[in-house]
Amino acid sequence: MSSISFDITIKAVILDIEGTVAPITFVKDVLFPYFLRAIPDTLSPLTYPIQSSSTNTIEAILSNFPSEVTESKESTFKHIEYLVKNDIKDSTLKSLQGFVWTAGYESGEIKAPLYDDAIAALHRWNEEGKKIFIYSSGSVKAQKLLFQYVNVNDKSVDFNGLLSGYFDITTSGYKFETTSYVNIIKDIQFSPEESLFLSDNVKEVSAALEAGLNSLIVVREGNAPLSEEDLKVSKTITSFDQISI
Ligand SMILES: [Mg+2]
Known part of the structure; x- marks a missing residue:
């Protein structure tokens, strides 16, 4: 050689x-699908509408979305899915992804x-x-x-x-x-x-x-x-x- x-x-x-x-595909084929798969379970235990005063870490992140978006679990999910599918750069989405991926790495599900x-x-x-x-x-x-x-x-x-x-x-x-x-x-x-x-x-x-x-x-x-x-x-x-x- x-x-x-x-x-x-x-x-x-x-x-x-x-x-x-x-591999260039890691983000697209591993991280993004992992995030979308994890989102329903991440959103389920939260209290809606999301309050900005919440002490829950995920609720505190989500409270940065417009309040009409976080009225319900369904509307929150739809908004997140829309941002991801359209590759919209959104700082709240980024924070949420950071949170979900950290949990995924820590649990050993992502390497x-x-x-x-x-x-x-x-x-x-x-x-x-x-x-x-x-x-x-x-x-x-x-x-x-x-x-x-x-x-x-x-x-x-x-x-x-x-x-x-x-x-x-x-x-x-x-x-x-x-x-x-x-x-x-x-x-x-x-x-x-x-x-x-x-x-x-x-x-x-x-x-x-x-x-x-x-x-x-x-x-x-x-x-x-x-x-x-x-x-x-x-x-x-x-x-x-x-x-x-
Ligand atoms: Mg490169």
Whole structure:
């Protein structure tokens, strides 16, 4: 297997999550369906109409929806289903999802499916003294949750101890923008030349390269196909085993 190396030793690796260390389908095929399945049982024990003064955590979250929505269990469910099906970004929905997914991870029903080569590389790089960071559009809170419950031989294993920092769009900016990578470089205190960003998204790779970082395109099963133009942006890898840093 040919190995990709760099001009100088890489000291910091910045990783995207979906399509890079975990299947791109995890959120769509696992997290979203889990949430919708869990919602009826989550809503059943609540008192309707939902009161904003409620001390119940779920009722307190739901009370941020318009009051006509939370009149009954049925109307609440309909509203949530509508937001999910139409992929509407809603902060109350996000809080509710965070709550439901946390419970799912804690009960062992959800485990994060990291690729074997990514798991091996996280251990290897850590032993070699490299610093590993995460940059994902999912919130830092969601990132930590995912890495807390990684599926290793059907057991949840906490990988957060191998990670040195987390970045999302609120800490650093949008992933297609060069300035976001400049911001991250400032925060991690490594030079762009000794940093490597890995992502399945060519626009993200392009922005990182523009900021002076090393960057490779990660090709995984189920990822969006790459065009001829995409392939000109950077080299591709199908496994982290192909990198020698
Ligand atoms: Mg990705």
